[in-house]
Amino acid sequence: MSMASVSRLGGPHPSGNRQALPPEKDTRRRSTPYLLLLPGLLWLGAFFALPILTLSGTSTQTRAPGGEVGEFIQTLRLANYWEAFDRYQEHFGRSVLYAGMATLAALLIGYPLAYMIAFRGGRWRNVLLVLVVAPFFCSFILRTYAWRQILADEGTVVRTFKWLHLMPEQASLTATAFAVVCGLTYNFLPFMTLPIYASLERLDHRLLEAGHDLYGGPWTVLRKVTLPLSMPGVVAGTLLTFIPAAGDFVNAGLLGTTRTQMIGNVIESRFIDLNDYPTAACLSFLMMAVILVLVLVYIRRTGTEELV
């Protein structure tokens, strides 16, 4: 390939010149992609690799004997990890459970939403998409606080539920796991909806017509054609929802109680309130590991690499 272009370039020159040209050109061509990657790599190094390294350093430190609060020395103590995991197992479990439930709920809401916008949106499509991301114009904290109002004992939701006898008289929704999952679902819904919309939007409608033509009713075509073809969007959406939801601490903090705390809350309080940096660092790494394993298993199971 390069020989061909070189000989074309060097057409009028005698053959001696030809050989001098390639090496120089080749090295430049080969190094171009790396040069283009450089800014990204620098960014990644400065704001990801370096912090990860220092954090892993912190994770094996122990409190300096007789030192002040927040003073630690490096002792390479790996048992920190086990102790942290042992102590906060419950929180890990809750993180995965709440994030999982929120992801499922977001999928159940987001898929039909994306489907309606993509297939029935017509000329309102863009307006509807803006509405999906509109909540981002308002602060995350503020929106989460709003859920306190929505689920408050005097609120319409609770009163309606009670009126319908779906809830006992004394019960409330605030400060429950339900409220936390609601908050997580709500806050991460756009991350679910948008990738699904993107994959539905570029779906070839002629394939759906072929499905109908081959005796598939609306429901069958949805199950056998639309859904499998939109799997890349579903996988992307669930990952974009699950990963941040599992690490979230705002929803559990504002809408839950101490009994609904997630791992994010523990890390936050260890870092900020208790100055227990090693435990917080250990928990961060453990959470990363848990998410990584879950994601890998999930991607394996859904087999998205086979899709277009």
Next chain:
Amino acid sequence: MITERKSTQKSTRKSTQTGSSLSLRGITKRFGSLLAVDDLSVTIPKGSFFALLGPSGCGKTTTLRMVAGLEEPDSGEIRLSGLDITHTRPHKRPVNTVFQSYALFPHLDIFENVAFGLRRRGHKKVQSAVMDALNLVELPHLARRRPGQLSGGQQQRIALARAIVNQPQVLLLDEPMGALDLKLRRQMQLELKRIQTEVGITFLHVTHDQEEAMTMADTVAVMNRGRIEQLGTPTDLYESPATTFVANFLGQSNLLPGLRAGDLGRDLMVDVHGNKLRVPRSRVRSQDNALLVGVRPEKIRLCATAEFIPENCNRLTGGVVLDVSFAGVSTQYVVRMPWRQDLTVFSQNLGVGERFPAGSTVTVAWEPEHTFGLPRDPIGDGPNHARADSRGS
């Protein structure tokens, strides 16, 4: 090989009962202000190979989609074996389509693509039915591949297998050869014709390739602007076109403006710039006084001015050869008539008779029975209108 024969024979017998007549009555479809299909009526007999031929945008796909149920007509009625299916949902119609774009499911392998329709209807012997269909299109070895790994021609055959395996009452084909190169297309045409004779299903084939329609179909309907201009066997359409559109869309025609000048019983006499031409009365498609007299380029013979021409032949004198192009089996001449109209003449290279160089003065002659008379329409109708006289000027 032997088992394959057997299985196809079996399906032949079964489907001669399933092939059914399809009739459209007064079908109209608008897209906004655009009239895509205009009061179209046609009956397609059971087991026939019917071609819908027309230029791009004339409403062929739209017509097919209405039969498949993917589009609903604004008015009119579609009947299949006498049953009204105008408003039946597509998945409830015993009709299958080979799409213009194939539309194979990319997430399923070839086997599952072909099995799709069978599985939806709970077919008992999916495995053997699918393999029979794949054998029919001669691609059983590709069963476990994905559509993306197939060539265009292979995809086209799989699309055909996927439709035919369901033994529909009518098979709809929307330019299934559109994406193939010429050689492969000719080969697939023969293949398709063979398959149609084998399975005996009614084929409704849409194309804008006149050669394709002529070689494959029993009946051809020429469509223009949402209407059927003429319907008949390929020979009928070619030998006696009913409109200038058909005359120019199917092959080439020389169309000469003339006026009625007498009645000879079986023939009409038409005056074309002072030349009296005979036109068989049965092939005159107009009541008007002003006519277009048509003759196909290969029906015309070029003669030297002094040459003897039988008395009853139609002839036009004073032509000058403008252009000669040799094309192997035939030579194409462009002859300019004294009234500045150019005629196209194809002359077979038989090795007898004279060859005329450019600039020679000639007389053009042809048998009266090869003449047809068309109404003169004021607007140029269709892309090839009066191609004969636009050439070389």
